[in-house]
Amino acid sequence: MHYIRNNADYEIKEKTAICLGKFDGLHKGHRRLIRNISDRKKYGLKTVVYTFDTNPAFLINHEKEQLITTNYERKVLIEEMGIDYLYELPFTKEIMNLEPEYFIEKIVKELSIKYMTVGNDFRFGKGGRGDYALLAKLAKDLSFELDIIDKERYEDRDISSTYVRECIIAGDMEKSKELLGYPYTIVGEVVHGNQLGRTIDIPTANVVADDNKIFPPNGVYVSRVCIGDLVYGSVTNIGIKPTVTDKHIKGAESFIFDFSNDIYGKEIKIELLKYVRPEMKFKNIEELKGRMQADADYSKKYLLDNQLINIKQM
Ligand SMILES: Cc1cc2nc3c(=O)[nH]c(=O)nc-3n(C[C@H](O)[C@H](O)[C@H](O)COP(=O)(O)O)c2cc1C
């Protein structure tokens, strides 16, 4: 996949099918658009996901970014979907102030767009003035095919990144999965922890939390860990480990079942499937160990009972 960053004037000579938006989380609605462009591959079009390096919603409201997927995670997931180009536009004041007609004309020419698909609420250009009616007019004038789709819904509400964020904050991993079409995922490199885990026979893979990423409440979760193409059952703690340190460094750490390879420095994907309990400060390591073992037993049973993993992956 071509990954275009820090460039507002990139050109693609091959004819393209494109979808546009923020794509935070790559939820089921986003995936519908990605399916639309992927369907155009059979007509010889290259597929482009056109997005921003900074989420406009947070920038405009002067809020700290709280992303479901960091830009890196978004890239990993889009690449897995077989997309040809990921265009991450630098979201500058200049870009923000482009007139909607000019913005579309510019990208249609520069990116050789023949097909475009967006949701019916897509807004673009200065002050969000551009809407689907204007886009339909521009599609005629500039000769590209346009597919405007009704939004995918769940429980009588449009699926949106905002909806997914609410579920994550509430610790509702099952509903997050329904909206996303895949489990809430953390992608990260395994770093060294306090190396206490192995001394209590519960070794854990530690991943540091990205400051821009949204996390569910601190606590223990039934999980799966993907290492390369392999998927393992696991149990994961999200939090600061108050029993063993007062450093307040937030992270995710997974006890991977029946696994003993050295994976320091490797990239893993942690999928959180169900909230189990809050993170707690235990009186001593023995009590913590007992509880961690009970968490692991609970998670194994949950994974098997719900066919989230098979016995070979334990
Ligand atoms: C399933 C599970 C549950 C955990 N629960 C807690 C907890 O409630 N409180 C806490 O302080 N640490 C908790 N931890 C983190 C442990 O303190 C940590 O795994 C242990 O200290 C080893 O850390 P290390 O990998 O840095 O050596 C949990 C870890 C796991 C895997």
Ligand SMILES: Nc1ncnc2c1ncn2[C@@H]1O[C@H](COP(=O)(O)OP(=O)(O)OP(=O)(O)O)[C@@H](O)[C@H]1O
């Ligand atoms: N539920 C949905 N069904 C179909 N298309 C959608 C859906 N949600 C968003 N889209 C479309 O996907 C593209 C990217 O959406 P975008 O990420 O900008 O917004 P969003 O998912 O609605 O999130 P937010 O809550 O931040 O507005 C846009 O073209 C948008 O119209």
